[in-house]
Amino acid sequence: MSEELTFDFLTTPQIVFGKGRFQEIGELLDTYGKKVLVVCSESAFSQIQEQIEKITANRKISYEVFIIKGEPDIHQIDKGVEQGIKQKANVVLGVGGGSAVDAGKAIAGLITNGGLAKDYMEVIGKGSLITKPPLPYIAIPTTAGTGSEVTKNAVILSKEDGLKASIRSPLLIPKVALVDPELMIKVSPEVTAYCGLDALTQLIESYTSVKSQPITDSLAILGIRRITKSLIYVYENGHDVSAREDMAFAALLSGICLANAGLGVVHGFASPIGGLVGIPHGVVCGALLSFVVEENIKQMITEIPFNETLAKYATLGELLANIIFDDIREAADRVIEYTEQISRLLKIPKLSKYGLSEKYFEEIIEKAKKTSSMRYNPVKLSDEALYRILLKSM
Amino acid sequence: MSEELTFDFLTTPQIVFGKGRFQEIGELLDTYGKKVLVVCSESAFSQIQEQIEKITANRKISYEVFIIKGEPDIHQIDKGVEQGIKQKANVVLGVGGGSAVDAGKAIAGLITNGGLAKDYMEVIGKGSLITKPPLPYIAIPTTAGTGSEVTKNAVILSKEDGLKASIRSPLLIPKVALVDPELMIKVSPEVTAYCGLDALTQLIESYTSVKSQPITDSLAILGIRRITKSLIYVYENGHDVSAREDMAFAALLSGICLANAGLGVVHGFASPIGGLVGIPHGVVCGALLSFVVEENIKQMITEIPFNETLAKYATLGELLANIIFDDIREAADRVIEYTEQISRLLKIPKLSKYGLSEKYFEEIIEKAKKTSSMRYNPVKLSDEALYRILLKSM
Numbered sequence: 153m154s155e156e157l158t159f160d161f162l163t164t165p166q167i168v169f170g171k172g173r174f175q176e177i178g179e180l181l182d183t184y185g186k187k188v189l190v191v192c193s194e195s196a197f198s199q200i201q202e203q204i205e206k207i208t209a210n211r212k213i214s215y216e217v218f219i220i221k222g223e224p225d226i227h228q229i230d231k232g233v234e235q236g237i238k239q240k241a242n243v244v245l246g247v248g249g250g251s252a253v254d255a256g257k258a259i260a261g262l263i264t265n266g267g268l269a270k271d272y273m274e275v276i277g278k279g280s281l282i283t284k285p286p287l288p289y290i291a292i293p294t295t296a297g298t299g300s301e302v303t304k305n306a307v308i309l310s311k312e313d314g315l316k317a318s319i320r321s322p323l324l325i326p327k328v329a330l331v332d333p334e335l336m337i338k339v340s341p342e343v344t345a346y347c348g349l350d351a352l353t354q355l356i357e358s359y360t361s362v363k364s365q366p367i368t369d370s371l372a373i374l375g376i377r378r379i380t381k382s383l384i385y386v387y388e389n390g391h392d393v394s395a396r397e398d399m400a401f402a403a404l405l406s407g408i409c410l411a412n413a414g415l416g417v418v419h420g421f422a423s424p425i426g427g428l429v430g431i432p433h434g435v436v437c438g439a440l441l442s443f444v445v446e447e448n449i450k451q452m453i454t455e456i457p458f459n460e461t462l463a464k465y466a467t468l469g470e471l472l473a474n475i476i477f478d479d480i481r482e483a484a485d486r487v488i489e490y491t492e493q494i495s496r497l498l499k500i501p502k503l504s505k506y507g508l509s510e511k512y513f514e515e516i517i518e519k520a521k522k523t524s525s526m527r528y529n530p531v532k533l534s535d536e537a538l539y540r541i542l543l544k545s546m
Numbered sequence: 547m548s549e550e551l552t553f554d555f556l557t558t559p560q561i562v563f564g565k566g567r568f569q570e571i572g573e574l575l576d577t578y579g580k581k582v583l584v585v586c587s588e589s590a591f592s593q594i595q596e597q598i599e600k601i602t603a604n605r606k607i608s609y610e611v612f613i614i615k616g617e618p619d620i621h622q623i624d625k626g627v628e629q630g631i632k633q634k635a636n637v638v639l640g641v642g643g644g645s646a647v648d649a650g651k652a653i654a655g656l657i658t659n660g661g662l663a664k665d666y667m668e669v670i671g672k673g674s675l676i677t678k679p680p681l682p683y684i685a686i687p688t689t690a691g692t693g694s695e696v697t698k699n700a701v702i703l704s705k706e707d708g709l710k711a712s713i714r715s716p717l718l719i720p721k722v723a724l725v726d727p728e729l730m731i732k733v734s735p736e737v738t739a740y741c742g743l744d745a746l747t748q749l750i751e752s753y754t755s756v757k758s759q760p761i762t763d764s765l766a767i768l769g770i771r772r773i774t775k776s777l778i779y780v781y782e783n784g785h786d787v788s789a790r791e792d793m794a795f796a797a798l799l800s801g802i803c804l805a806n807a808g809l810g811v812v813h814g815f816a817s818p819i820g821g822l823v824g825i826p827h828g829v830v831c832g833a834l835l836s837f838v839v840e841e842n843i844k845q846m847i848t849e850i851p852f853n854e855t856l857a858k859y860a861t862l863g864e865l866l867a868n869i870i871f872d873d874i875r876e877a878a879d880r881v882i883e884y885t886e887q888i889s890r891l892l893k894i895p896k897l898s899k900y901g902l903s904e905k906y907f908e909e910i911i912e913k914a915k916k917t918s919s920m921r922y923n924p925v926k927l928s929d930e931a932l933y934r935i936l937l938k939s940m
Contacts, residue, residue: 157727157791158564165559165719170552325559333551366795370764397551401760 159365161412162322164291164302164329169404171393174200174292174332177245178207184288184327185243188215189236191256193248196294199335200247216241220248223316224255225309229269232259236287243288246326247335249347250298250433253291254306260289261306261324269308272319276310282321291326294335296399297347297434299354299407301329315427325411331404333396341387344399345498346434348383351403352494353437355379356445356468356487357416358409360461361528368413369464373471375405380472380490384497414528417444417520417541424519431506438500439545442492447537448530449484461530504546513542553759555806556716558685558696558723563798565787568594568686568726571639572601578682578721579637582609583630585650587642590688593729594641610635614642617710618649619703623663626653630681637682640720641729643741644692644827647685648700654683655700655718663702666713670704676715685720688729690793691741691828693748693801695723709821719805725798727790735781738793739892740828742777745797746888747831749773750839750862750881751810752803754855755922762807763858767865769799774866774884778891808922811838811914811935818913825900832894833939836886841931842924843878855924898940907936 168176181188190197190204197217208215216239218232236244236259244263246256258269264284265272271280291301300306305320339347358364359372382398389395422436445465452459462484469486470476477483517538520526533541562570575582584591584598591611602609610633612626630638630653638657640650652663658678659666665674685695694700699714733741752758753766776792783789815838816830839859846853856878863880864870871877911932914920927935 156565156788157795158567159561161561161563163557163559165557166716167553167555169555171550173552322560366768367765367799370768371761374760374764394550401551405761 157366159367159412161367162304162325163408163411164326166328167302167331167404168328169331169401171334171397172332173330174203174335175207177204177290177330178211180290180328180330181213181243182211184290186213187240187242188213188245189239189241189259190215190217190245190247191220191232191252191259192217192246193252194219194221196248196252199294199338218259220252220255223251223309224258225311226269226273229255229258229262229308233262236263241287243290245290245292247292247294249293249295250300253293253298253300254308256291257289257300257324257326258306258308258319261286261319261321263287269319270310273308273310274317274320276313276315276317282319282323285323288327290328290330292330292332292335293400293403295339295343295347296336296396296403297350299351299403299405299410301326301331302404302407303411316423329404331400333393333400336396336400337391337393339390341390344390345387345500346432346438347403348379348386348399348434349438349441349495349498349500350434351375351399351406352379352383353418353441354406354410354415355402356441356491357418358406358413359468360448360464360530361414361416362530363528364413368409371405372409375402375409376468376471378402383494387498415525416529417526417533417538420520420523420526420529421516421542423523424516425503425508428512428516429506429508431503431508435500435506436503438495438498439503440541442488442495443541443544445491446488447533447541449488451531451533451537453481455531502546508546510543513539516542551760553761553806555761556698556719557802557805558720560722561696561725561798562722563725563795565728565791566726567724568597568729569601571598571684571724572605574684574722574724575607575637576605578684580607581634581636582607582639583633583635583653584609584611584639584641585614585626585646585653586611586640587646588613588615590642590646593688593732612653614646614649617645617703618652619705620663620667623649623652623656623702627656630657635681637684639684639686641686641688643687643689644694647687647692647694648702650685651683651694651718651720652700652702652713655680655713655715657681663713664704667702667704668711668714670707670709670711676713676717679717682721684722684724686724686726686729687794687797689733689737689741690730690790690797691744693745693797693799693804695720695725696798696801697805710817723798725794727787727794730790730794731785731787733784735784738784739781739894740826740832741797742773742780742793742828743832743835743889743892743894744828745769745793745800746773746777747812747835748800748804748809749796750835750885751812752800752807753862754842754858754924755807755810756924757922758807762803765799766803769796769803770862770865772796777888781892809919810923811920811927811932814914814917814920814923815910815936817917818910819897819902822906822910823900823902825897825902829894829900830897832889832892833897834935836882836889837935837938839885840882841927841935843882845925845927845931847875849925896940902940904937907933910936
């Protein structure tokens with residue numbers, strides 16, 4: 153009969169989603185703790201300050217704020233942990249884009265597990281493991297991109313090592329994801345586009361990953377539908393809450409999918425490119441996505457005349473084009489067209505604009521091949537194919 | 547633009563699904579605790595005894611067994627709690643059908659919260675609330691029906707009050723759902739049918755519930771597909787692991803859906819009928835489902851010419867019949883036909899066979915109208931319509 157059904161599914165146990173629901177933070181804090189460490193970006197704090205003061209005062213909850221500047225690096229995390237311990241925080245709130253949400257996640261984990269951030273980091277760390285439950289962590293994204301509110305890892309930068317890497321543990325999954333699209337209204341068109349392309353890439357890569365499974369497949373389709381409906385629109389109409397809702401929902405789903413199905417070559421490349429050249433993650437996604445899909449499809453057609461993942465690309469192609477095709481290859485090709493087109497419409501720059509050049513390619517390819525994302529790509533691409541992808545992104 | 551997207555999603559944070567994965571229980575216990583209270587049915591224990599002894603011995607884990615006989619009643623729960631406290635258990639394993647999984651859930655909650663089971667029960671209790679995190683609870687279903695492994699409530703019987711009611715709290719959601727279809731191989735055709743109809747009813751009712759939302763909708767469709775593929779087949783081929791997989795997956799999804807979207811009139815009726823007359827829950831579902839769908843559709847057509855839930859029934863009808871219809875009503879009607887047919891093929895008895903008679907109808911209707919499931923039904927059915935449904939089930 154059918155293929156054996158076996159999977160693991162790990163997610164944030166409580167998701168609170170909807171316009172204006174940030175107001176419910178008081179009730180959540182009643183459940184989880186009265187001494188709150190708020191980890192957030194400066195802009196996120198200015199957005200929530202008034203509300204959080206009112207809510208905490210009414211409930212006799214005390215809070216301190218730890219501001220994350222730019223990308224979270226190991227020293228910032230260590231400082232946040234120190235502050236939380238001094239404060240005797242018993243709950244952590246992370247509010248902001250992926251950076252702030254990741255930072256809060258790491259801080260909540262390290263407060264109870266002890267040691268320095270670097271000890272726990274993949275690749276450059278000491279191999280320390282998160283073994284104790286973190287402080288209860290409530291994640292509140294203010295951009296629709298990473299889906300970090302439902303994932304088990306925090307991406308941290310070590311400037312000294314010229315590298316971004318994850319602290320990762322199933323225990324790091326937030327206790328609550330509170331997603332309020334109203335908090336996303338003020339995000340600039342540029343950042344909206346970058347985050348949206350990150351979410352789209354996560355959805356497409358997890359849907360076609362070798363680790364994909366029925367639950368994540370069906371959620372990925374749900375997410376991609378919302379993106380096709382709203383990404384271009386929200387880029388020009390950022391104030392539209394309903395379009396923000398769609399994007400926030402898609403990003404949330406992309407997080408659930410990537411946490412359980414893994415990603416692919418785009419994300420395999422993203423980590424070394426991000427480490428070597430400072431490029432926003434969403435730009436890397438937008439610049440590479442169509443070329444990775446193209447190489448994947450090309451190789452599938454050459455290798456195996458009928459391939460399940462090719463059929464999945466075809467399903468996606470039909471969804472994106474909103475047409476039924478007679479030919480599976482024609483349908484699959486629509487994914488290439490759509491992803492190329494959306495990156496163009498959202499004005500995603502070529503990677504050469506950020507200083508990427510051919511001299512880095514070999515190093516990037518070597519590093520990328522060691523990432524887990526690369527292993528989940530539906531086919532194993534040759535070094536030549538990987539080189540071609542980078543070249544096209546220039 | 548679109549309707550506002552606002553929802554809560556609450557689920558078991560870790561799902562481990564697949565054939566033979568019961569073997570991984572040792573690793574899970576390493577994470578959660580070394581003194582295990584195993585709450586299970588006699589037949590489930592005979593199935594796992596050898597494996598659990600080997601696994602625990604190898605890891606220096608101690609365990610005690612508490613056997614649940616028949617439906618869990620308040621006194622059994624209290625005894626289980628007493629045993630767990632004496633044993634100083636730090637983790638609870640619930641293994642068996644819905645009864646055993648519910649019992650383990652309640653016991654894990656009461657060990658840390660104190661008091662008697664009845665205090666916490668809806669309707670007849672003192673209104674005590676679960677406020678402390680229960681002992682970590684690992685739920686291992688051996689039937690594919692209730693989906694209790696991912697829900698927040700435990701249905702408990704009080705013989706003295708002639709009533710089944712729930713102990714309910716978001717904190718009661720199990721820490722882990724370990725679903726191993728191999729443990730379901732020996733379930734009789736009869737019980738397989740009853741459990742399957744429970745799962746099917748839960749999927750259809752949550753999909754058409756007024757509280758339904760995109761995530762549960764997409765999971766409900768996924769579950770219904772598996773049921774149409776395998777329920778009739780597994781009834782006659784219970785040894786087929788792949789069909790058991792489909793049913794276990796569908797039941798799991800039905801639990802996720804009901805916990806987040808609620809149910810409908812069938813489940814509104816199930817509780818008072820189960821309290822007054824001893825009828826297996828799945829039989830009540832199978833006997834009522836098609837008639838409830840029929841009344842719902844009839845009323846929708848009368849009330850509102852175009853109704854979103856009618857469109858959902860139509861989607862279901864197309865899925866169940868595997869045909870595209872021109873007419874929405876014709877498509878929706880297929881749900882009535884299919885649910886009537888599957889109950890007939892699975893030889894679900896009429897409820898009069900269990901002693902249900904018209905003299906109970908008024909009382910059942912009155913009690914049913916007070917249940918939460920009734921509120922989530924897509925339309926408000928009149929007393930006359932409710933009466934007709936019961937009459938047809940005789």
